[in-house]
Structure formats: structure tokens, C-alpha cells
Amino acid sequence: MADESRIGAGRSTRSLGWAIVMFLVLPITIVVPVSLTDQRYLSLPQDGLSLRHYLHLIQSAEWLSSIGQSFVIALGSMVISVGAGTLCAIGCWRIGTRWSETIRVLMLVPIIVPTIVYALGLYRLWVKLDLLDSYFGVMLAHGVTGIPYVVIIVSTSLASFDPRLEQAARNLGASVPYTLRRVILPSILPGVISGSIFAFIHSWDELVLVLFIASRSIFTLPRRIWDGINEHLDPTMAAVATALVLVTALLLVLDMRARRLRAE
């Protein structure tokens, strides 16, 4: 302990560090009291707490349809990202040559290139393929852009998987698909779950692509929030934000479970 105080952070540095972390967390929590306000405009509760904005939220056909659409799209795109991404990670891991290395590097491009740039090209391609403003169009776009994250997360899982287990299964006569299903997938399952959660959130939160490739029939939750912030700020938005924070917290807990599983 004495040693730690000699080389560790001084008291003022430590306080500063904690203050910065508070700066990260506290502003977000403001949406909770605002969502419970009894006023009709964005404010802290004045004469008491009220659930009217939550009531308004669950009675609003617009908000509900957006939540539903976002959920369906996020599930669909999650299937695309996780299916393609997991297979790709395993394939690259087993091939392990310069080619598969190149593929893995190329997977980083969508993380580096700003979404707005891709959105322009995507719009043009979707015009040609007649996919604008359709469930499938948005799912495909979100699914494809989610693949790199799944590849990275599953690859991390594979790095700690003993390749000799797979070799043993193959030597004992198991086919590639059988080995995949019964030997590799079960041991990297926590990574796949983490990847799925990430892919789901990636789509659930995505705004920029949706602004370009969807307009009327597809109006996802981020799009609805975006319109709300730009046009009519009211406490219903705070209720939505609070609900989203709670859902995220829930997913985070699930992810931590998956990580703990992976660590064991």
C-alpha cells in the first residue's frame, strides 16, 4: 500500500479522474427526472412527479410503430451480421494465410470510413436495386455494416480457443460442419453472444444510413428521435430516452454475463 501511494495517482489527480467519469455519466441521467416532469415542456418536476409522458409514449401509434420497426430490423440485421461474421471469423482463423489476413484488415475499413460517405454510395445502389424505404433494404445495410464488429469480437474469442481440440475432432473422423457445430461453436458461444448483442445495438441505434435509404414507410426509432429533437422537443422524448437507457443497461448486464462465461 505504501508503495502504491508512492507511485500511484496523487489525491488531486484521483479526484480529477473521478470527476471526469462523473462528467461522462451524470449528464445522461438527467433524462430520468425530466421524463417524470409534471410540466408540458422539458423541465425538472415542479409540483410533483408524473407518468403522463410515459402514458403518452405507450399510447402513441407513431412511437410504437417506430419501436416495432427498429426491433424487427435490428433482429434481421443481427442474423445477417452474426451468421456471416461468425463463419468468416472461423474461416479466417483456420486458413490463417496472407489472404485471410487481408480479409481481416479489409473488415476494418467500415469502422474507419465515416458512415456518411458509405451512405451516399448505398443510396445510389439501393435506387438501382429498388430497395429504398424497405425493411429488407435497411436490414441488409445494417447487417453488412455489422459484420466487421462480429468478426472482431468472435476472432478475439477464437484466439483463446485451442486449435488442437478442433484437430482432434477432425482426426477422429468428424466432418468440417460437424466439428464446427459440436466443437468450435460451443466453445466460442460467449463471443458469439457478445457479437450478437453488439450487432443488435449497431442496427437499433443507427441513424445516418436510415436518413438516406428510408423515408416514409420505414421510420425507425432513431429517425423518430432525430425528428423529435429537431422539431418538437417535449418530455415524451425524455421518456423514450429513459426507456432506451434502461434497455441498454439490460443488454449490458447480459453482455457481462456472456463475458464472465467466456472468462471461465
Next chain:
Amino acid sequence: MTATAAAGAPSGRRLVLMNERTAYWLMVAPAALLMAAFYFYPLAEVLWISVTEPKPGLDNYAQLFTSASIRRTIVTTLRICVLTTAITILLGYVVAYVLVHASPRAQRWLFLGVLVPLWISVLVRAFAWVTLLAREGLINTTLRDAGLIEQPLALIWNEFGIVIGMVHYMIPYAVLPLYANMRDIDPRTVSAARGLGGSRFYSFRRVFLPQSLPGIIGATVLVFIFSLGFFVTPAILGGGKTLMIAEYISLQILDLLRWGLGTMLASTMVLFIFVLLAALARVVDLKRLFGAG
């Protein structure tokens, strides 16, 4: 085991004979094809449009040097990005430093505080800032009710608001690479410097700081690049008054239908980012930086 395998996988029996390598390439194929057709092809088309519309040639690129509004947007974007990156790295460094020296219990809480915002929707975070900073927002009304101000402070729809929102968004992206680097620094080196009579600050500056330089460079690159093309937070907190390049591009396309100009700016941004990365690839392990170690 062989018997179980054979019994459990009748459909896979034929595939046993298949070349193993082919099987693994087939697994890579769906992702590779999806990415090629629906990511890289449209991305390439952006570059293509920038030199073909409205007419073939580099006319669009000439506007980089002639248009005053483009120059203004680029200067604004660079100024905000540099400022954001500098503040973010400074604050992120403090957090990473405290993290690496904290007790395991404190570490868990600090980590939670850094990671939770990362998971929360960027729109929710921007909305929270609007609630706090707007003209009739909580900060202004509180200060007014307390009698400290008469006119509301201009905290939003300007560069100040954008920088606050962006720093708030970027800090976790800075903390993670900084922390990863600091974790590998042997604390005994600092201990030795202290033992030899160096003050706390001197030992930090001469022993710890130089060793954390790779982390600083990596985090700086990451934050700067993410800031350059950032759309959501600057668009909301800038309120259409302060335009950064991503929002400028979307206006060109969605409102003005100026595809040549929009794709030119998009291509320029991507080229700039890749030149930057190529220059830094010598110093930083990029794959590790972006999470694919």
C-alpha cells in the same frame, strides 16, 4: 468418438471428403461477398461519381480551392476536431492514469462509468445535452432562477456546444487505448525513479509519460478520425448554424441534390483519413488500435 461423430452427422458425411481448405474458404465467402457487393462496391461508386458528375473530370475537386463556403466548412471542421481531440486526450489520459493505478474495486466502478456511455445511444446522449444546454434548458433556467444571469447563455447551436458533446462522446474511445498501453508499463520503473529521489511529477514526466507515448498517439489518431466524419452529435448540437463537413455533405445530397460536390467532399475526407493512417501505420499498430489485434 468416431462412431458418435458419424452417427451425429449423417448429412455432413459427404463433406468429410471435401477438401478442408475449400470448406473454410466457403465459410469466409458469405461475409466476403456481402461486403464486396454491398459495402465496397457502393463505396467505390462514391469515388467514381466524384469524377464523373455532372461531367467527367476534376471540376468538383477544383471547388476545394475556389468555393468560400467549402473552405469555411473545412476550416470549421478541422478547428473543432483538433480542439475536441486535444481536450479528449487530456481528460482521457487522466482517467486512464487513475484507472491503471486504482484498486480492483475502484477500477470496476471506473470502468463501468467509462463503458456505459459507450453503449448508450448517441441520440440519447445528444438529447441529454440539448436538455441541459438549450436556451430554455436546465442550466440556463437554473442560473436565471438563482438570479445569476439575466440573458440565457449561448451554450448550444455553436462550436462550444458541439465540442462539449463531442468530447463527451469521444472520451471512452481515448481511455481504452490509453489504458491498454499504460497497463503494460512496468510500475517498477516509476518506483525506481522515485526511489532515486525524483519528485512525483518529475518521475511521471521523465519515466511514465515517455512510455505512454504510443498510447497517446494511438488514441489521438482514433479520436481525430472518428471526429472528422461525425454526423449526429455535431448536427444536433450545432443546430444547423455551425456546419461540420458530414452535415454539409448530407445537405448537398439530401436538400440540394448536388451529387458531384457531395461525393467529392466525401472522397476527399476518406483519402485524407487513409493518408493520415498510412503515415501513422509506422508508429502505431493500427489493427490493435481498432480492436482486431
